[in-house]
Amino acid sequence: MYNFHEVLSDSVRVGHIFVISGYSARFANSLKILLACGKAENSNVALSLETKFADRKIIRSAFVGGNFVNEECDSENSNLSNLSYENSMPLRPGEQFTFCILVGDDRFHIAVNDASYCQYKYQTSPEQIRSIMIYGDMDALVKVNHLKMFPFIYPNIQSDYEDLAFESFIPKQYGPGHLTLITGTVNGKSDGEFIIMFTQDETKRQLIHFNVRFDETAVVMNTMDAxxxxxxxxxxxxDFPFVIGEKFKLAFAFTEHELKVAVNGSQLIQYPLHHIEMDDDENLWAELTGFRVKNGIDMLTKITDVEHIKMNDQNCEDFEEYCAL
Structure with missing residues (x-):
């Protein structure tokens, strides 16, 4: 069972889109995606997508006032009426899946594996959505992106990476006082590594490179030039607070002049932002819109929680308290 939770960086509006991608387990029974109106498990849910592999169904519903409402499945309000039985269920156990959920004027528009699948009318305002919860039989969850598609695309479409463990992009700029919390585990070789990188727009340039190296028991930070x-x-x-197989919680705190990083409640490293080379017409904050996690050889990094917090203090004093285990 794979559980994931993300607290969104921004309110949800018409023209936003969620892209969620991963790999279901070989003998998967179910997969559930919730666009929830709070952080608690009993919060209202604007959209529930529950895939039942054995029943060949993707059930859509909402959870309002303690009850599931307006359940739909199969060809109800969907684009499946002209498909054969074999093609009416686009997901298979053990294969990659991608859900795209577009926030429309009065309903969600849902695509599965790059094909339009169905629509679901709002039972509660999408502006109330605060988090994404994903549960189920998955081998990996590699993308949870919250993007803006209308009236313009932001951030720009990102380049694909080999050995990508996870990525999360948001529809707003980072800035001083922005805090990103990342929780996960890493398994694999005792001399392996994993990387967290903040890339520039649609390129593969790593503006911020955070490299956890188990063979050197060191964390290395750097940046790429143009x-x-x-x-x-x-x-x-x-210091080296990471242990193979044990949970870590990272806090990346952006201030006006530096990026401060803490792990498991203790400050670890600071990286001056003036080291990042930018052209005169470029704004660093406009380029920082999300992060990626990359596996080293024979390593498996699993991200289970992401949270974005806008701190009142642009110097992010005491930010390390947010990542205490």
């Missing part, structure tokens, strides 16, 4: 070469501004930590 030609995607490494800068000479590498910084290493003396």
């Amino acid at each position: 030609e995607e070469g490494w800068s000479d501004n590498e910084i290493r930590t003396m």
Whole structure:
């Protein structure tokens, strides 16, 4: 069973889209995606998508006032009427899946594996959505993106990466006082590594490179120049709080002049933002719109929680308290 929870960075509006992608388990029974109106499990849910593999159904509903309402499945309010039985259920156990959920004027428009699937009328305002919850039989969850598609695309479509463990992009700029919390585990070789990177727009340039190296028991931070070469501004930590197989909780706190990082409630490293090379017509904050996690060879990084917080203090004092386990 794979459980994931993300607290959104921004309110949900018409023209926003959620892209959720991963791999179901070989013998998967169910997969559930909730667009919830709060952080608690009993919060109202604007949209519930429950895939039941054995029944060949994707059930749509909402949870309002303690009750599930307006349940729909199969060809009800969907685009399946002209499909054969074999093609009416687009998901298979053990295969990759991608859900795209577009926030329309009065309903959600839902696509599955790059094909339009169905619509679902609002039972509660999408502006109340505060979090995404994903449960089920998955081998991996690799994308949970909250993007803006109308009246313009933001951020721009991102380049694909090999060995991608996870990515999360948001429809707003980072800025001083922005705090990103990332919780997960890593398994694999005792001399392996994993990387968290904040990339520039649609390119593969790593504006911020956070490399956890188990063979060196060190965390290395650096940045790439405009030609995607490494800068000479590498910084290493003396402490190493990561353990193979054990949960970690990271806090990335952006201030006006530096990025401060804490792990499991303790500050770990600071990286000066002036090391990041930007052209005169570029704004660093406009380029920071999300992060990716990349596996090293024979490593498996599993992200289970993401939360975005706008702190009142732009210097992010005491930010490390947010990542205490």
